[in-house]
Amino acid sequence: MLVKLMIASLLTCFCVTPAISQTVMNFRSVKVELPTEERMFPGGDKAAAINGNCLACHSASMVLNQPPLTRAVWSAEVHKMVSAYKAPVSPQDVDAIIAYLVQTNGKP
Amino acid sequence: MVTTQGGLRRRTVLGGVGAACLASSLGQAEPTVMLPLGGGPEARRLTTAFPEKGSMILQRMRPPLLETPFEVFDQGVFTPNDRFFVRWHWSVIPESVDAGAFRLSVRGQVNKALSLSLHDMAAFSQVELAAVNQCSGNSRGLFMPRVPGAQWGNGAMGNARWTGVRLRDVLDRAGVKAGAVQxxxxxxxxxxxxxxxxxxxxxxIDHARDGEVMIAYAMNGTQLPLLNGFPLRLIVPGWYSTYWVKMLNDIEVLDRVDDQYWMKTAYRIPDTPNGRVKPGDTGFKTVPISKMNPRSFITNLTSGQRIAAGAPAAVRGIAFGGDCGVARVDISADTGKTWHAAVLGGDEGKFGFRRWNATISVSAKGSETVMVRCTNTAGVVQPPEANWNPAGFMQNGIESLPLIAT
Known part of the structure; x- marks a missing residue:
């Protein structure tokens, strides 16, 4: 009986030890406020299409941080936004956005 | 060779009197950092505007792309939660999560659909694992020729100790039906x-049930920052971060291969060794990105730094094996002509960062290039040439750092 108790207590110790090193979670609810972007694409009227269509989904920094790209690459990027990511951009504005990107950050 | 190592040519402008002077002389309202991105733009704002985050490199405000400033990697083997990189695809991100009301659903090809509270998750057997979380496109800004996408330096990675439950245990609770595929x-x-x-x-399905893939509810001992996926995040050790789904609330067992956009079209690599192709190549077959490759970085020296000629100089940094452990790290102080083994630091687990240190000596005055190279436990060595593919994924070329011996 005594032996059984000792074994039981040993087992208990053995089982409890890993539990002590366990991370005990007391989950706290989280409420944050994500910053919003105020920056627009520069260029006035020439930037009207890109400012009017693109900023709903992402801030301008994503585009302004790109390296100079060819017309073919800029065109593929804008068409991907429309076809794959379903950006509701009129064909006329697609052309104006590509023209803006090529003019402001294009390369041969 | 990757000649423009992120963080090593950087001219950091933050804090202190000198920084304030420089910032005002440039007419800048906030601190900036220069990333060594050939062809530019190199300047990025440093921001402290994000919740639960310290100073981070702002790649994009919305949805957030926040890069870890490279000096953080010199401070320890684990990346602090408030400096850990952040990457979201869509800008509708819940700004509040009720820990009591949250539920994770498990459904699809299972015997019993589950709806698990955080309390339920904590009742599963707890596991812990150190693992590197690295964006598929980490270092994309260093690609030559440049490619479109998030223009990261080398800071879209981090190493954390993840605590949570085995995905297998959760799937077994639901009971996966025969015929499950993914x-x-x-x-x-x-x-x-x-x-x-x-x-x-x-x-x-076999990967999901391998006992290593886990659902984490803690990161470095505390609940995850919201921007890193609170309350639950999938941890896929050795695989790129795209699979480490944040704010995980839905698991669906499929009886087919997933053919939706993010598997079928996005995050694909050339089906070639190391996902490598030549610029201009077309027509290659693609496969979903998966396992990471080995990498190593010098963290205590910066590009162009002066060291004393003929005197020993301490060099240290981090390495990781990718999908397995680090076997060795070698250092060259003569542009790769000769290599010497670095001393490896403590092993926190095969999927984590491994710190290393070495002593170099440059005898002649003038410029010299120091290089670091990791070999993983599968025998894979970092390639001497920078990697390239059109999506800017899987960079792991040997990093090189120009120094000036005086």
């Missing part, structure tokens, strides 16, 4: 445009 993971984020593809990723 398991799909979805988080609480959503696209702005309703018919745009919700961000989801899938793993093969």
């Amino acid at each position: 398991v799909r993971f979805n988080g609480m984020d959503a696209p702005v445009v309703p018919d745009a593809p919700d961000f989801m990723k899938s793993l093969g």
Whole structure:
């Protein structure tokens, strides 16, 4: 009986030890406020299409941080936004956005 | 060779009197950092505007792309939660999560669908694992020729100790039906445009049940920052971060291969060794990105730094094996002509960062290039040439750092 108790207590110790090193979670609810972007694409009227269509989904920094790209690459990027990511951009504005990107950050 | 090592040519402008002077002389309202991105633009704002985050490199405000300033990697083997990189695809991100009301659903090809509270998750057997979380496109800004996408330096990676439960235990509780092929993971984020593809990723059923893939509820001992995926994040050790779905609230067991956009079209690599092709190549077959490759970085010296000629100089840094451990790290102080083994630091687990240190000596005055090279336990060595593919994924060329001996 005594032996059984000792074994039981040993087992208990053995089982409890890993539990002590366990991370005990007391989950706290989280409420944050994500910053919003105020920056627009520069260029006035020439930037009207890109400012009017693109900023709903992402801030301008994503585009302004790109390296100079060819017309073919800029065109593929804008068409991907429309076809794959379903950006509701009129064909006329697609052309104006590509023209803006090529003019402001294009390369041969 | 990657000649422009992120963080090593950087001219950091933050804090202190000198920084304030420089910032005002440039007419800048906030501190900036220069990333060594050939062809530019190199300047990035440093921001402290994000919740639960310290100073981070702002790649994009919304949805957030925040890069870890490289000096953080010199401070320890684990990356602090408030400096850990952040990457979201869609800008509809819940700004509040009620820990009591949150539920993770497990459904699809299972015997019993589950709806698990955080309390339920904590009742599963707890596991812990150190693992590197690295964006598929880490270092994309260093690609030559440049490619479109998030223009990261080398800071879209981090190493944390993840605590949570085995995915296998959760799947077994639901009971996976015969005929299950993949398991799909979805988080609480959503696209702005309703018919745009919700961000989801899938793993093969055997991978999902391998006992290593886990669902984490803690990161470095505390609950995850919201921007790193609170309350639950999938951890796929050795695989790129795209699979580490944040704010995980839906697991669906599929009886087919997932053919939605984020598996079928996005995050694909050339089906070639190391995902490598030549610029201009077309017509190659593609496969979903998967396992990481080995990398190593010098963290205590910066590009162009002066060292004393003929005197020993201490060099240290981090390495990781990718999908397995680090076997060795070698250092060259003569542009790769000769290599010497670095001393490896403590082993926190095969999927984590491994610190290393070495002593170099440059005898002649003038410029010299120091290089670092990791060999993983599978025998894979970092390639001497920078990697390249059109999506800017899987960079792991040997890093090189120009120094000036005086």
